[in-house]
Amino acid sequence: MTPISRREFLAKSGTCAAHLALAAAVSPRLLREVWARQPAGPVVATEPWARIEQVGDGIWALVSTPLGGDYTTVSNGGIIAGKSAVLAIEGFQTPKGAAWLAAQARALTGRWPTHVLVTHYHSDHANGVAGYITEKDHPVIRATQITRDEVIARNTPADAARTAALDDAVLMSPTDAWTLDLGGRSVRVVPQLGHTDSDVALELDDANLIFTGDLFWNAMFPNYVDAMPSKLARSIGVLRAKQAATYVPGHGNVATPAALDRYIAMIDDVGEAATRAHAAGASAKDAAAAYAIPAATGEWTMFSKAFIERAFTAWYRELDGAR
Ligand SMILES: [Zn+2]
Numbered sequence: 185m186t187p188i189s190r191r192e193f194l195a196k197s198g199t200c201a202a203h204l205a206l207a208a209a210v211s212p213r214l215l216r217e218v219w220a221r222q223p224a225g226p227v228v229a230t231e232p233w234a235r236i237e238q239v240g241d242g243i244w245a246l247v248s249t250p251l252g253g254d255y256t257t258v259s260n261g262g263i264i265a266g267k268s269a270v271l272a273i274e275g276f277q278t279p280k281g282a283a284w285l286a287a288q289a290r291a292l293t294g295r296w297p298t299h300v301l302v303t304h305y306h307s308d309h310a311n312g313v314a315g316y317i318t319e320k321d322h323p324v325i326r327a328t329q330i331t332r333d334e335v336i337a338r339n340t341p342a343d344a345a346r347t348a349a350l351d352d353a354v355l356m357s358p359t360d361a362w363t364l365d366l367g368g369r370s371v372r373v374v375p376q377l378g379h380t381d382s383d384v385a386l387e388l389d390d391a392n393l394i395f396t397g398d399l400f401w402n403a404m405f406p407n408y409v410d411a412m413p414s415k416l417a418r419s420i421g422v423l424r425a426k427q428a429a430t431y432v433p434g435h436g437n438v439a440t441p442a443a444l445d446r447y448i449a450m451i452d453d454v455g456e457a458a459t460r461a462h463a464a465g466a467s468a469k470d471a472a473a474a475y476a477i478p479a480a481t482g483e484w485t486m487f488s489k490a491f492i493e494r495a496f497t498a499w500y501r502e503l504d505g506a507r
Contacts, residue, residue, distance in 0.1 A: 223247070224430065224438035229288050233257050233281065236288055237438060240391035242266070242369065244292065245432045246274075246285055257281035258308035260434055262395055264388065265293040266366025272297035272316060272323070273386060273395055277308045279315030279345070286316050296321040299364065301356075301373065303397030303434070304380045305334035306410075314345035325353040326364075328375065330382035358382050376423075378416025379406070379434075385423055392429040399423065402436030402443050404485040405477075406451070408498035413455055420448060436485075450481040454492070458499035468496040 224245070229236040233256035234248045242265035248257040261274030263285065270293050276282045282300075290296050300323045302310050310331070316323050327335070332350045339346070356362065361374045372387040379398040386395040398406070399420050423431070424444055431439045454475070461471030472493035477484055486492075 228292065231256070231284065234284075236263070236285075239430055239432065239438055240388070240393055242293070243388065243391055243393065244288075245395075245438050246288075247437060248435070255308075256284070257312075259306075259398070260432060260436075261285060261309075262432060263289045263292065263297070264366060264369070264371055264386075265289075265295070266369035268367030269298040269365075270295045271299045271301060271364065271366060271371060273301055273303070275300065275302050275310045275313030276315070278312040280312065282312040282315030286321070297323045299323055299366075300325045301364075301384070301386065302327045302331055302335070302353075303385075303395075304383045305331045305338065306380065306398065307339045309398070309434070310335045311339055311343070311346060314343070314349045317345075317349055325349055326356050326373075327353045328358045328382045328384065329355045330358055331380075334380075334382075356384065376419035378412050378419040380410045381412070383419070385419075387426065387428070393432065394423055394426060394428040394430075395432045396420070396423055396434060398434030400431060400433040400439070400444060400447055402431075402433040402439040402447065403483065404436050405491050405495075406435075407491060408495040411495070411498045413451075413458075413495070413499050413502055417448075417451060417455060420444070420451070424448060446481045450477055450484065453478050453481065454495050455499060458496045459503065461496070462500055462503045468500045469493055472496040 223237045225238040227235050227237050232252055233250060233254040234246050236244050236246050239245045244263040246257060246261040248260055250258045255277050258277040259274055261276060264271040270289050272285055272289060286297050297316060300313060300316050302313060313325060327350065332353050332355065335350055336347050356373060358375050361372055364371045364373060369390060374385045374387055376383045376385055376399055383397050383399055385397055385399060399416065431444050433439055457475050458471060475492055
């Protein structure tokens with residue numbers, strides 16, 4: 185697939201990543217620095233759109249770097265290798281992005297991914313999933329039924345290869361945790377809610393590490409477009425309580441528990457402010473305009489005031505009992 189243009193990306197991406205392109209226009213130098221900080225571990229591959237860092241024995245994080253305008257991958261993802269199988273995390277924005285991760289997996293582990301897991305339906309995590317499939321390689325694709333159905337029904341542009349890949353997906357429970365055995369290594373897949381109506385996190389006890397999907401955005405204000413905010417707060421609290429040493433977020437750099445703590449403090453403050461404003465009868469728009477993120481939670485990449493308003497709107501939706 186040829187790289188998509190910035191304009192095409194904005195037109196096609198209604199979900200959590202579209203604002204990244206906007207961000208690059210707002211303050212490119214500042215925003216790129218968010219991704220340019222020290223990687224968590226040895227970097228084994230770098231392209232304009234992403235780098236791959238080792239984060240454990242047989243575990244690598246793909247950290248996307250889309251703010252230069254290359255949207256080949258956009259979201260983060262990863263590779264987890266066992267003795268008999270290799271799991272790729274996320275389908276990425278384009279088939280080229282997924283194929284790149286797969287080629288890196290083969291270079292690092294000797295195997296093309298045998299399994300692929302899509303954490304939620306958003307286009308930057310799912311649209312490239314057919315890129316894992318070749319004439320001789322056909323990994324088992326896993327998604328919850330909600331995720332599969334939403335990708336097929338909602339994501340654009342329509343893509344027959346993506347739909348076919350998801351039609352063949354092995355469905356995961358939307359409510360019950362299950363364990364994927366990769367041979368001498370187990371990955372616990374834990375359904376959560378909050379960023380969308382079906383998210384999953386991946387927990388690796390042996391490495392003390394969690395891939396959070398988009399429940400966690402490191403040093404970036406998250407997109408609440410589909411959020412159920414109190415459920416998001418509850419889900420991320422559960423992941424924090426696991427006391428992992430390393431958290432791989434859906435966007436932004438690989439994180440420490442301290443980085444997750446400041447994210448939790450920030451989204452909790454947004455929730456408290458929205459709840460107060462709702463009780464006082466202010467509109468979501470006015471309340472968002474008056475809101476400032478507490479300086480004590482550190483710096484946040486803010487793409488637009490619209491994202492704060494979107495968070496308040498999501499809280500109001502919930503407080504009004506709309507979902
Ligand atoms: Zn998302």
